[in-house]
Amino acid sequence: MKDRLLAKPEAELDYPFGPDAAVFKVQGKMFALLYQRGGSECVNLKCDPHEAVGLRDLFAAVTPGYHMNKRHWNSVRLDGSVPDGELQRMIDQSYTLVVRGLPAATRRGLEARHGRAALYGVTA
Template identity: 45%
Template sequence: MNGSSLQTYAAECAEELPGARLEHPFGPDWEVFKVGGKVFMLMTSVPGRPVVILKSEPGEAEALRETHTDVTPGYHMNKKHWITLEAGDSIDKKLVKELVTESYRLVVGNLPRSDQPVDPETYGAHAGAARR
């Protein structure tokens, strides 16, 4: 998957999620997807290549970085809780969709129940967690 198709597909996945909104709070070079006012995905080419930045459980983030050469610590984010996806052979559409959905679920799970557009425990569960 190349960089522009990675970002295009990640954006398509994010736009399908209930309550997801695209904003540009950091200027035109950053696309920021939020749910309930909280960030779950960022996209930019600021580091010199197209990247997608997603929230991840710390243990899962570490496992992903160990098994996928194109997954690195979150660019300009907390390295323990965020990952960066770069275009490459270890990234495919299925993994992108799973990681975007999981990032969304993690953020929704931290919103007050009245602000949750979906049940974070069951939404997207059919897709499963990101595979190692």
């Protein structure tokens, strides 16, 4: 999972909460938190609030964000029950939501270095 998260453009790994909680950031803003809970590996990912509820209804492994704003974050138990493609889509969306929230000058710099498709998954 760490490799997938670090594959995002300019993703950085930090441990501000200690060695058991891996925080993945872009331009200093968190887009994922990887941790162990109840013997399972979990990841917290930012999500559109309306979609967050639907994902929780669809997948038992998706719950409101543990120790996070439960409207904007989901926790995903990495037990294999969420299809790989869906998990990657959730990672991509979390990253994109955080990038879109960055100051315009910072976003433009990221776009110039990596292209819009790499940041947002679109070509326009």
